[in-house]
Amino acid sequence: MKKFSLIVFICSLMVILFTGCSNNETNQEEAEDGVVHLTGIILKHPLTKDVNDIEWLKEAEDRAGVSIEWEEVTADWDQKKGAMLAGSDIPDLIVGPNAITDADFARFTGLFQDLTELIDDHAPNVQKMFDEKPETKIIATQLDENIYGLPKYQRFWPDTGTRQFINQEWLDNLGLDMPTNWDELHEVLLAFKEQDANGSGNPNDEIPMDFAPVGTGGFGFFHPTVLLGSTGMTISGGGGQGYFVEDSEVKNFFVDERYKEHVQFLNRLWADGLINSEVFTQEYTTYQSLGRGDGSTAKVGFTFGWEKTDRFGNELASQYTSMPQIAASANQTEDLSWTYDYNELNYGVNMVQMSSATENKEAAMRFINELYDPEVSMQVLFGSLGTNIEDNGDGSYTVLPPEDEQMDPGTWKWTTTWADNGPMYISDSLDLILGEDMQDVLGQTEPLNDVLSNIDTLTDVYPGIFIKYSDEDNNQMSLINTDFMNLAMAKYSQWITEGGIENEWDAYVAEIERIGLQTNLDIMQRYYDDYVQSIE
DSSP states (O other), X not given: OHXXXXXXXXHHHXXXXXXXXXXHHHHHHHHHHSOEEEEEEEEOOTTOOOGGGOHHHHHHHHHHTEEEEEEEEOSOHHHHHHHHXXXXXXXXXXXXXXXXXXXXXXXXXXXXXXXXXXXXXXXXXXXXXXXXXXXXXXXXXXXXXXXXXXXXXXOOOXXXXXXXXXXXXXXXXXXXXXXXXXXXXXXXXXXXXXXXXXXXXXXTSOEEEOOOOOOSSOBOTTSGGGGGGGGTOOOSGGGBTSEEEETTEEEEGGGSHHHHXXXXXXXXXXXXXXXXXXXXXXXXXXXXXXXXXXXXXXXXXXXXXXXXXXHHHHHHGGGEEEOOOXXXXXTOOSOOOOOOOHXXXXXEEXXXXXXXXXXXXXXXXXXXXXXXXXXHHHHXXXXXXXXXXXXXXXXXXXXXXXXXXXXXXXXXXXXXXXXXXXXXXXXXXXXXXXXXXXXXXXXXXXXXXXXXXXXXXXXXXOOXXXXXXXXXXXXXXXXHHHHHHHHXXXXXXXXXXXXXXXXXXHHXXXXXXXXXXXXXXXXXXXXXXXXXXXXX
8 A cells, every 4th residue: 555655646746747647758858858849730822842841930930949740731621620620639729811710719619729818928029910000909809809810911912812814915916905895805805716816826726714713602813703893893802702892881792783794794705605614613723724825825815813924924924914994884984993802912810829728838829929020921921031032131121033943933932931821910111122923913903003092991892801790690691601602603603604694583682582691781781880980
């Protein structure tokens, strides 16, 4: 009995010394190398190299006194996340744009760490972001006043994520003018199809129009929904699930007559063989590949993208011109608009979270704080100092061209760093000269600037990124949107490829109303009105 008591005493002493017998090995490792060992998941772009080879990341871990064992996820995140959250088995850190949502915080209470006090005590860079950009704290703070996920601010991005491009060489080859309305665009695309616009000798190898693959959950960048602005409608984020604001009223374009006209126009193009026949089934990589043509021979005449070299590659980019918005008709009186995406491009929601079970929360917070240092943040976005960014020695920095001369700057960025998928704070005071691609993005946005400058961002843009819904409202809207999108997105592709919108429109609108769209509009109107009142 005395021998057993002695064993119990020794084990108890070990519990006190090493915070639990079961954690002896881990804590001894920490004590031996002076480094806190953490686990993390990063949602990264498929192009991005192994995170263990990213120089700035290793340096940030070293300064924070941590070593992170990263799991890298490039696909099937929702499936993995569902199993992980259901089993309450999450790593110390999760990094990625809205990888964990506000709805996840509400559903899995207690699983994620409230960062409020840790920010006060261990994260001066995060606190500086909150002080200098108060809207970032609004984005981060839940209705219960807790902070479970931190946002980003990346400053340099333009007002829109999508530009529309037309092959100027094809126009010149055929003696055509730049189209200014839908009818003129139709005629130009017909000429591209029928007159060997690329001069290859094969009149059948041109794709007059192409756009990015459309998912089942709504619209995003590089989709033809930007042409809704031809009717004067201001969408945001590429369109999303159709919600938009017009003269301070929350609406949804899926039941708007102007959307019906938009679909009818696209069906007209489809019927004439002017849209890529694989547009609703192709992968995004195929969409990108088609835009880059065959050597010096372009394949696509009119399309949408981020920037010319990103869309068409270095060899073909010079053939294309960024277009202004076009009107729906030659004699319309409505002002033109375009998709306004500044909020979605420059701010991000829930970019990093911490598990409530993390043993050394202070060390984990020190690492998070490193990511929000402006000098580190610019490396999160553009890549490491020395290879991607040059320190000019006078307090300023310059984004360098790709080391691989065959690679366009956008692809180089996504290959070498976390880019837009990382937590960051690009301070407005940071003196950073942008790379050629970002300068080109701003230049290629100029044809749209007159239209964008006329948008009233308070009365004509839904500020969704700054709004937090209650759990009850979030769940209600989610249920309705699921059924709503199942119907609306299926009809979008069907009506473009097969027609029939004229005969089915009234029944379709009635079904969407039955699903509960008005309930969502009422909820969003209430939150929108409260938001406007809070900032006026």
